[in-house]
Every structure is written in structure tokens, then in C-alpha cells.
Amino acid sequence: MSTTAPRPQLRRRSLLGATALMVGGLSACSIETGDDDAASGGTADGFAFAFDPETTDSTQLLWMDSGDLKAVFIGAVIEEFGKQFPDVSTQYDGSGWDQVNQVVPLGIRNGSAPDVFALPQNVPAETAINEGWVQPLDDVLPDFATWKAGFPETALINGVHVFDGKTYSWPLNSTRRLDITQYISHAAAEAAGISVPVEDVSTWDDLRSLAREITTAGTPGVLSTADHLDIVVGNLANTAGWLGNSDGMNMKTGRFEYSSPEYLQALEFVLALVDDGSFVPGFLTLKDADARAQFPTGLAGISLNGPWDISQWEQDAPDFEYSILPLPSPDGSDYTIPFRETGANMAWLYADTPNLDAAAAAIEFMGSVDGQRAMIELSDGFLVSTIEEANTSADQAQLNDRAALVADLATRYMRACPQFEIRNEEAGKVTLKLQASDPSISATIEGIFTGQITDAEAALADLDSRLDEEMEKAFEAAAADGASVDYSELQFPNWDPTTDYTADDYAALEG
Structure with a gap:
């Protein structure tokens, strides 16, 4: 798509660096989740629920989230629950973020929200807790202590899952997965006269040139949507040496750095792809689910998205052939992407x-070893558990070679960064005081691409300033309420971004 909106003001900076890998296609597989004859309260292929239909007032189980890859697991669990307990009406609604953003707040106001739900994108956890939308699991799960003990010590994090000593949520799967990789359609590449499988797109110029060639041949070169443009820019910035994590904070300095030179470089690069006419027309209004469904049919030549797309393609378009490559860096140099192991979904x-x-x-069940093993197998290995026993005990014969590839890429490029929530057990008290900054990074990036924001650097600097100010206020408020926290605890001077930050590093910092 070419845009007539005025170009944001960007400063050119020196460029830094990635390498590339390729994989061929294999078919997906799945596991059985039971049959209609499953005994009430029993186990259907490992699906066992601590539920007694004779002693409950439960009449339904409605679960709502954004869908995508996790739906193959959650949907199967909800369906099996309904089979085992037919007197309970069950429904899994994974119809996308737009529905979550609209339905959940309305349901809260009307007293009819889904029984379990993902938080709307503009509602932080602390807001949902303070407003009484959600309740902790401690006194609700049948055997909470045993369930909690099944997770690694660092999996349930203060200020993320745990607030004021109560556990409100849990990580369905690990966050060590690349949110953005390159998926290159062989059909589109061949139509442009490019040999397949595509094995090397290791620099930003390589990607830009490939996108132009595919576009010239009649297929839009690049597919990305407004739903995750900020993630595309952020990950590309990491390939240029940006130390911002998924929240935009540099854990060496404890400050937000969206206006850093590397982030501005990445933003300028993506804007250049748009100005080339290489982006899919209407990408700012295109939804992820529609983009995913249409990519195998020729919507674009290169998709910039995550591994959750693969299972859907193999189910709906098993003959679709494509290469999987990591993101390129400015000059082809290697890089690492810092990530917060807070768990996902x-x-x-x-x-x-x-x-x-x-x-x-x-x-x-979903948070048990058996449930997590089922999640891995149902997702063909594309979802990885924070519980290592589940990962190692999953039936490897049921997993997909593409899953192994993207897992290897994640291991190669991603490094766990420091987390204040692990450093200080009272971090949750800060998070509860934190106010959301509006506009957010997602809204700011969208505004830049629509042309509503014409000075990108100024807008990002303003965002950094607002985020830092809100964080400082949250620390002050938490300390005033008696929390033993200090803003300096956001700084980790011993962090080496090329390696995982470990328990030993936390201990050395405090020593």
C-alpha cells in the first residue's frame, strides 16, 4: 500500500545487525481429546477434571479470548468438559481481540461476562483487579497449593500473575517464542523469478529488495496488520541493537526507550516498505485472522507474524509451500532479542x-502437567510450556518439524532479560498503582502510519516521558503505602543482553 499521508520526521542513524534459516513443509498432526462415551468425571485421553456435577450450581462454562493457536488446546478442553458433563453448557469463543475488547467490558457492566476471559487490550491487570472484574484462584481451585507447586518458582510472577500475595492468572505457555519471523510464499517468489526455497534474506536491504520484486510481479510484497505493527518495529529494532524489552524498557537503565536511535531506524525501514508500495493495500484495517487465512491464497509474498499462523495454514492449506526465516538485521550481523519470561496467553x-x-x-486441568502436555501435543509443539516436565514428556512423534525449527530459532535469538518482578516480591504493589499511558505504543505506531502523527520522534519521546513518569508515580504511591520498593530496582547494571539473565545474576546483583 502506498500512502499519501505526510512522512514522519525521522533521523537517519548508523545501522547494525542477522542470519537466515529455511525449512520445507511437513503436515500437521493432532491428538484425540475423547469421545462422546467418556464417563462423567473420568479421563478421556488424559483430560481429567476435578468436578462433581452432583455438588455444584454450575450450569455453563463460557471461555472467551482472542483465539489463534491457543484455540486448538482451549477449545478442545472446553469441548471435552461438555462431553464429560453434558448438564453443563459449554462454549469457547476465540473470535479475536475486537470481540474481547467489546464483549468483556459490556459483560462486566451487565453482570454477564464470560466465566473466564482474556483481559481487553486496553485494560491492565491492575485495573481489572482494582475494579473488581476478576478474582484470585487461591481459594477457588480444588487443590491450589499442589497446582501452584507444579509451576517453576519464577513462573508465577508478582505484578504479572500474583497481586498482594494472591494468584489471579497463570502462564498458559512460555513466551520464549519469536513474535515475528519471515514467512515467504514460494508461489509468490517463483512468480517474481526468485529461486525457492528462499534461503537467505539476512539484511534489511535484502528484505526490501525481495518485497519490491514480488510486488512488481503482481503480488503485494509484505503482509502485516495494525494489530502488531508495533511488535514488528520493536523486533526489527532489536536486530539493530535496541535493548528494549516487550514493554519498551531497557533493563540496564530502567527507562523506556522507544525514541532510541535503533527504534527510529526500524520505524523508518518499515515506513520505507510502505512508501515502496510493498505493503498489502488496506493493511491498517486488515485483521490478523483474515490476513492469516488469505496469505496462502496469494494475499502477499512475505508475512511478518508469529508461529501461531503455521498450524492454521497446515490445517486449511496443507499444500501451501513457504520458507521460514528469522528477521533480518540492518547489515546481516547476528543479534539477540530480550524477552520477559512472564508466560503468554x-x-x-x-x-x-x-x-x-x-x-x-x-x-x-489446563495448568497441570497433563494439561500442559496436551497443549503441546494439540498445538503440534508450537506452544511450549513453562513446566519442563510437560515439554519433555510430550509425545515427540505427534509434534511438527516446523515447530522444532521455530523453537530452535527462539533458542538462538531470544535471551531472558532481568525482571523487577522477580527481583522484588513486592513488585506487584507497584504494578497495582501503575496507570495506563494513553496513547500507548500500539496506538502511537498506528497514528504514525496513518499520518495522524507527523513527528514520530517527538511522539515516541513523549511516550517515553509519560511511561517513565507513570512508573515513578507508581513507585512513590506503593512506597507511601508501605511497600519496600525503590525505583533503582528497575536497573540491572550486570545484565549482558547476549545471555539469559539467571538466578545467579539476581543473586550477584544483590550481593
């Missing part, structure tokens, strides 16, 4: 649900 229990027993039973 968190779900929250509605505070006023009348179906507490059913919801608790489903949650307890």
Missing part, C-alpha cells in the same frame, strides 16, 4: 461468575 476468572466450580476445574 493469560486468562482471568470473572469475579461474579455463577459457574465457579466448572471454571475452576477447567483452569486447574
Whole structure:
């Protein structure tokens, strides 16, 4: 798509660096989740629920989130629950973020929210807790202590899952996965006269040139949507040496750095792709689910998205051939992407649900070793658990070679960065005081691409300033309430971005 909006003001900076890998296509596989004859309260291929239909008031189990890859697991669990307990009406709604953003707040106001839901994108966890939308799991799950002990010590984090000593959510899967990789359609590449499989797109210029060639041949070169443009820019910035994590904070300095030179370089690069006419027309209004479905049919030549797309393509378009490559860097140099191992795809229990027993039973199973193993197998290995026993005990014969590739890429390029929430057990008290900054990074990036924001550097600097100010206020408020926290604890001077930050590093810092 070419845009007539005025170009944001950007400063050119020196460029830094990636290498590339390729994989061929293999078919997906799945596991059985039980049959209609499963005994009430029993186990269907490992799906066991601590639920007694004779002693409960639960009449339904409604679970709502954004869908995508996790739906193959959550949907199967909810369906199996309904089979085992036919007196409980079950429904899994994974129809996308737009629905979550609209339906959940409306349901809260009307007292009819789903029993379990993902938080709307503009509602921080602390807001949902302070407003009474959600309730902790401690006194709800049938055997909470055993369930919690099954997670690694660092999996349930203060200020992320745990607030004021209560556990409100849990990590459905690990966050050590690349949010953005290159998926290059062989059909589009061949139509442009490019040999397949595509094995090397290791610099930004390589990607720009490839996108131009594919576009010239009649297929838009690049597919990305407004839903994750900020993630594309952020990950590309990491390839240029940016130390910002998924929240935009540099954990060496404890400051937000969206206006850094590397981030501005990455933003300028993506804007250049748009100005080339290489982006899919209408990309700013295109939804992820539609983009995913249309990519195998020729919507674009290169998709910039995550591994959750692969399972859907293999189910709906098993003959679709494509290469999988990591993101390129400015000059082809190697790089690392810092990430927060907070877990992904968190779900929250509605505070006023009348179906507490059913919801608790489903949650307890999903967070168990058996449930996590089923998640890995149902997702063909594309979802990885924070519970290592689940990863190692999963049936390897049921996993997909593409899953192994993207897992290897994640291991190669991603490094766990320091987390204040692990450093200080009272971090949750800061998070509860934190106010959301508006506009957010997602809204700011979208505004830059639509032309509503014409000075990108100024807008990003303003965002950094607002985020830093809100963080400082949250620390001050938490300390005033008696929390033993200090703003300096956001700084980790011993962090080496090329390696995982470990328990030994935390200990050395405090020593």
C-alpha cells in the first residue's frame, strides 16, 4: 500500500545487525481429546477434571479470548468438559481481540461476562483487579497449593500473575517464542523469478529488495496488520541493537526507550516498505485472522507474524509451500532479542461468575502437567510450556518439524532479560498503582502510519516521558503505602543482553 499521508520526521542513524534459516513443509498432526462415551468425571485421553456435577450450581462454562493457536488446546478442553458433563453448557469463543475488547467490558457492566476471559487490550491487570472484574484462584481451585507447586518458582510472577500475595492468572505457555519471523510464499517468489526455497534474506536491504520484486510481479510484497505493527518495529529494532524489552524498557537503565536511535531506524525501514508500495493495500484495517487465512491464497509474498499462523495454514492449506526465516538485521550481523519470561496467553476468572466450580476445574486441568502436555501435543509443539516436565514428556512423534525449527530459532535469538518482578516480591504493589499511558505504543505506531502523527520522534519521546513518569508515580504511591520498593530496582547494571539473565545474576546483583 502506498500512502499519501505526510512522512514522519525521522533521523537517519548508523545501522547494525542477522542470519537466515529455511525449512520445507511437513503436515500437521493432532491428538484425540475423547469421545462422546467418556464417563462423567473420568479421563478421556488424559483430560481429567476435578468436578462433581452432583455438588455444584454450575450450569455453563463460557471461555472467551482472542483465539489463534491457543484455540486448538482451549477449545478442545472446553469441548471435552461438555462431553464429560453434558448438564453443563459449554462454549469457547476465540473470535479475536475486537470481540474481547467489546464483549468483556459490556459483560462486566451487565453482570454477564464470560466465566473466564482474556483481559481487553486496553485494560491492565491492575485495573481489572482494582475494579473488581476478576478474582484470585487461591481459594477457588480444588487443590491450589499442589497446582501452584507444579509451576517453576519464577513462573508465577508478582505484578504479572500474583497481586498482594494472591494468584489471579497463570502462564498458559512460555513466551520464549519469536513474535515475528519471515514467512515467504514460494508461489509468490517463483512468480517474481526468485529461486525457492528462499534461503537467505539476512539484511534489511535484502528484505526490501525481495518485497519490491514480488510486488512488481503482481503480488503485494509484505503482509502485516495494525494489530502488531508495533511488535514488528520493536523486533526489527532489536536486530539493530535496541535493548528494549516487550514493554519498551531497557533493563540496564530502567527507562523506556522507544525514541532510541535503533527504534527510529526500524520505524523508518518499515515506513520505507510502505512508501515502496510493498505493503498489502488496506493493511491498517486488515485483521490478523483474515490476513492469516488469505496469505496462502496469494494475499502477499512475505508475512511478518508469529508461529501461531503455521498450524492454521497446515490445517486449511496443507499444500501451501513457504520458507521460514528469522528477521533480518540492518547489515546481516547476528543479534539477540530480550524477552520477559512472564508466560503468554493469560486468562482471568470473572469475579461474579455463577459457574465457579466448572471454571475452576477447567483452569486447574489446563495448568497441570497433563494439561500442559496436551497443549503441546494439540498445538503440534508450537506452544511450549513453562513446566519442563510437560515439554519433555510430550509425545515427540505427534509434534511438527516446523515447530522444532521455530523453537530452535527462539533458542538462538531470544535471551531472558532481568525482571523487577522477580527481583522484588513486592513488585506487584507497584504494578497495582501503575496507570495506563494513553496513547500507548500500539496506538502511537498506528497514528504514525496513518499520518495522524507527523513527528514520530517527538511522539515516541513523549511516550517515553509519560511511561517513565507513570512508573515513578507508581513507585512513590506503593512506597507511601508501605511497600519496600525503590525505583533503582528497575536497573540491572550486570545484565549482558547476549545471555539469559539467571538466578545467579539476581543473586550477584544483590550481593
